[in-house]
Amino acid sequence: MDILIGGFLLGGTYALMALGLQLQYGVARIMNLANGEMLVAGAFGAFWFYSGFQMRPFLAIVLIVPLAFVVNWAIYHYLLTPLVRRAKSRGQLEVDGILATFGMSFILVGLMLAVFGGEYFSYSYLERAVFVLEQPYGLNRIAAFCASLVFCIALVVWLSHTRSGLALRAVAVNPTAAGLVAIKVARTSAIAFAIGGAVTASGGALLSMFLTFDASIGVIFTLKALIIVILGGVGEIRGTVAAAFLLGLAETAVASLVDPGLTLAAAYLLFIVVLLVRPRGLFGSRS
């Protein structure tokens, strides 16, 4: 039972890391390798608000979300739209996107280094024990899990039950056909990228409550998010949610029952097995 609860909490953490990338890759077709840096930027933002203004992270998110939305929209509009326009195929756009965002990640690391310095940042917020079924868990992790649930449910509901969400899914499935039914593909992609970035940044802000960050640590989060997005299936938000929780449960189970040193091995093993059996990911559709 302890493993289940711990696994769900970790799954919530992973979902926060991966949801943004899902929107950016699934809809806007940009494999954003700077995703981890955006997460770290959100974490730095929350740290800055907390240590400078004693603002609680949940309040800081209210400021971080619109800021991240605008910044990501600008990145898509000025940096990535030229790539989209000249890409002759989806594959070429993916390659161009990877290269461009890879370079962008270095720029973001440099900016954060210049503004915040290279040291580790960490603060204590809600670092109390809460007992669930007589086992102690960090209150900050539980709070992040609840927020993550809110994000997951909101995104799934929005994408499957609203008109704008339907437009996003249409662009994810087939951009050309979506254009033919009067969906503004360019605008929809930009909005998806921007929302993805905002979700990632707020995820970072929530994770900063219990993880330690420095300017260079983004790459670890990008790698994890990549696995989760591909495991769940590209273009399907439910897949990402499912993969995040599956990975969280698997890693916690391995850490508690077998050996904590094997968590990474278990995660990648799961990744390989799923891809061998279902190459398109858990929820991915045949393209």
Next chain:
Amino acid sequence: MKRIFQTIGIGALSIAAAFFTLGQPQAAEVIKIGAVAPKTGPLAGGSAVTHWPNLKLWVSQVNARGGLKLKSGPAMIELIQYDDRTNPGETIKAVQRLATQDKVDFIIAPYGTGLNLAAAPIFAKYGYPQISVTAITDKVPELTKRYPGLFFMLGNTTAFTESLADILKKLVADGKIGNRIAMVNVADAFGIELANAARPVFKAAGLEIVYDKSYPLGTQDLSPVVKGAKAANPDAFIAWSYPPDTFGLTAQAKIIGLNVKAFYTAVATAFPVYAGKFGGAIEGVLGAGGINPDAAQMMAYRKAHKEITGKDADFWASAVVYASLQILEQSIEAVGSKDRGAVTAFIKANSFNTVIGSVKFNNQNNDKFWTVGQWQNGVFHGVSSTGRPGAKIVKLKSGW
């Protein structure tokens, strides 16, 4: 019309340039010193606390008093910095560039064991003395024999594990704790080496390792590790950890209630941000390193560090990095020239008065260093060393 403007413009610029160069005072002699260390990459967090601020502090202090005193007159230090991105290949390239293109007179040793060892051959090739500080390895004897210009200051792996084992053994002998040890390590070269060195040492000291696990670098959830350790009912918890996991393990120990009387995390326990994050809960936490904060020179150094760099020094390697710079400074001034061979010979043969006390290299190795420190009343005091005075008595930890 256009030509007239052009001529006037060029004329004005030339006159301005002439005034500018004529108006400069005669430039003092310059001594070029190169430095390469991580500013980005996995070790950047550590070097930003321990390495770079000390370079800034030292250069500004030396230049403020007129520069290094050479026989030919005072020479201001020009510091040339490179970021090696925690990549040994980049460290080597940067050292090469400093030696051949920038033609620096001296190069400050890199940060981190792996990067120092990778750069040792090229330091030796160009004849630069390498006073490495943040390099901890058991291979010191072989390396100092192979590279006559390589110096070590912070100790070796075995000494760190033996000091800790001695502390635990004494606590057990005094009846203050039982002998059950839970030991975890980060699955990176550093953690693995220390854990491997620790196992036989702990066994020989009569300690029983009841939980012995590793975890990958960058693990986001350390609660299974700490819960597993707690379930084994240990008397002491030892973690050979790196900065992110040092914080994570401490946080989890607090939340899960791992109330051992001896709690040790390795790297970053001595960082100011550790105290900043956990506040009073860290009272009694043991960690790698330590200083003697009551020594007058140390107090002055910490004050100057805060004033000039705006950051607090850490409680372990910061002072030793600064001491290595003092040694370089005193050697260059004693020799009176930029002759690297003479300076290296001087470092080998003499003793130096530094912020960590007197330092004399024994076969290019400083064998007097702090191994274990403990947070006592908001200061990370050294509690065990291989010959530095001022050790405080080890206290027991009582809850969080």
